[in-house]
Amino acid sequence: MTQPAITIRGVAKTFRVNKERNNTLKSALLRRGRSRHTEFQALKGIDLDIPQGSTFALVGDNGSGKSTLLKCLARILVPDAGTITRHGRIAAMLEVGSGFHPELSGRDNVYLNGSILGMSRREVDAKFDQIVDFSGVEDFIDQPVKNYSSGMYVRLGFSVAIHTEPEIMLVDEILAVGDASFQDKCAQKFAEFRRDGRTVVVVSHSLPQLREMADHAAYLDHGELRAHGAAEVVLEQYADAARTNIRTDDSGRVRWGTGEALVERVEILGPHGPVGEDGLRSGERTTLRIHYSARSPIPDPNLGITLDTAEGENLWACFSRDQGARLEALEGRGHVDITIPALPLQRGLYRVHAGIVGTGADDVVDFVRDIAWLHVGHGTGLDSGGPVAMSGQWQAPEPARAQAPQQEQVQEGTQS
Template sequence: MTSRDNSSVAISVQNVSKKFRVYHERNNSLKSAIMRGKRARYEDFLALSGVTLDVKQGETFAIIGDNGCGKSTLLKCMARILKPDEGKIQAHGRLAALLEVGSGFHPELSGRDNIFLNGSILGMSRAEIARNFDEIVDFAGVGHFIDEPVKNYSSGMYVRLGFSVAVHVDPEILLVDEVLAVGDAAFQRKCQAKFAEFKRDGRTVIVVAHSAATLRQMCDRAVLLDHGKILELGGANEVLDIYEERTAEKVERDVFGVQRHGSGDIQITGLEVLDDSGQCIGQVGDEGGQIDVAAGQRITLRMYFHAKDPVSHPQFAMAIDTDYGLRLWGGDTRFEPKLPQVVHGKGMIELAVDLPIRTGKYVVHGSVLDQSTAHNFDFLRNMCCLEVTTDLPHFAAGPVHLSEEWDLRGSCSPQDLVPNGFAKGK
């Protein structure tokens, strides 16, 4: 491909707005239709609003933002699959788009037939496709599946084939939606190499992606969308920094902000964490906070409380979640025989647990309830964040450490085993 004037525009987006009609159709029964009469129950929802930007020729450009902010809608407008309600989009150059997993593929047709179908939709002649066919199949790595109907493909194979066709139709502008996340690491590396090659050729690439690390490496500029509007537009590093900061803030707010409710007959006043030798390793008050702990040890959680007036048969509960909200453990004192009948004044309840957690952030919730456990005296959601910065000297994945034992049974004899324990292929 010949070199181009770097300042010329590949895609120009001018004041683009796109709305969708959203129907509120919760109940489709005949009765509800009669009750509703003929009134339409919908509202127009602005997925894009006044978006203006130029993507220059030869540039690798990222569209980023939270789920539902309008990234795919913008890409579809650029690809002319959606028509903006306002504004206009001009593209200069042959365009190929890889939008959603399997879009443009016919499920009943074989991979081979789909390559010809898809290639011709994207503007290649039959002869051009035939010339590139082996390379397309090779790049996609679908092997002998090429003559199978694509409905039998895994989502990874679908994406690889779609991507392979899109990059082989010789596009001047390539639009790629988040689909790449579906591929494995090896394929992602291959895609990145392809993007780099496109860049060297002076082609334009517009990507929507979630992994900021890969975007940083390959993109020149980026736009950050928020509820269909441009929040930031500029250098990729700069815009990604802003996006990551916003995301981090949001996670802190959502996960680690203490939420409290209850009648207050007993109030939780704080939490202390002790390590397995009984040393205090940190404490937080009722406004919450973070405590660093080592991976995989037995810890004691001491929850302090105060009862202004005597309260009979209170129950105590605690729970631990991962920072993405998965409940790892939760328990209460209902079946603890040693608990006092009445509490009054200041007190403390101690919970010792083996905490087999691995590197990451975990959230502790605590509550004091009445005897039936139906009524909260006090409930502190997110009262403490436990951060595990060390890891166990052992390779495993997932938030918890489970003691494991592997055992191979079968008809293979010892000489069939390679040193790391896996059976050799015959």
């Protein structure tokens, strides 16, 4: 039997979370150095083998312990209990720009980061062109990295890490920052690692991405190991659990998701502002304004709206990411508008559902049904046979003109 790349036995980790801080020396002295705190168990006796040569996914909701476990594997954190046995050289890419000095150029940071990861200057010299080519930042390699975007940070840092030729690569979420082309490069590199018998352990909320690259997975929930094994099986278990996390809010509406951000309400606006009792008119400009509140920043969010008939038949669904609207992050309270230039609905009442999805298609942050009703009080007056009011332009081809048959031309020769 092949030796696992990593063996985890009984690993536990607890953090202290202070309820109050000693903001002044006086308050600290009065409390005699004591502060109120609670204990948070991030990991609860994890037993797990990570097969050699696998691309191993760690999945779970925020707070499930994924990143804590990854940091324990990277020796950044020390478990309170249990053991971790690693077989091979480890390279970790856990934070954007980790190991970079912002004032130095990309070139200098390649050498700095390479040395931190155990490469000699000669090794970096030999692989420098490959590192820069893979990262795609060759036009900016001599610029200070403080001027880099987060995506450029990730590409360069990840490129350095993979060119250290580690036996075990640890990656936490950062691939979500890269563009689609870079993610494809990474997936190809992971496949190459697997062919070479190297191991990749990756944390991501993007289930479609993990389905493409991972062959093994483990599902963590509140610090406990819920499932592990073949990736396709474990990822489906996690997706099913997320879908069944359904609840009702104070208004009795059905909603589900992690709850890190909430859709508070959807405001419906006509061309002149809020809609009155008469409702909207078919064909007029309509704006659906999604009001949200985020408990913690939601990077690269995907906001969605769906419309159903009053009977529940789905008519339309629209997501910001599909329409090319890339939102940096949702933070605090705010709103996002989606405008329909000409509302194509007949007279009637329509159900409005709204949601927020994270980086991955299955990463539902909040989705709430029947959050609003859209009232169309004035239709087109034409019977369209259903709720959709779409006009069409009719045009018939011109009648074909009769053409006289072409006669074969015969050239007569001259007689002598």
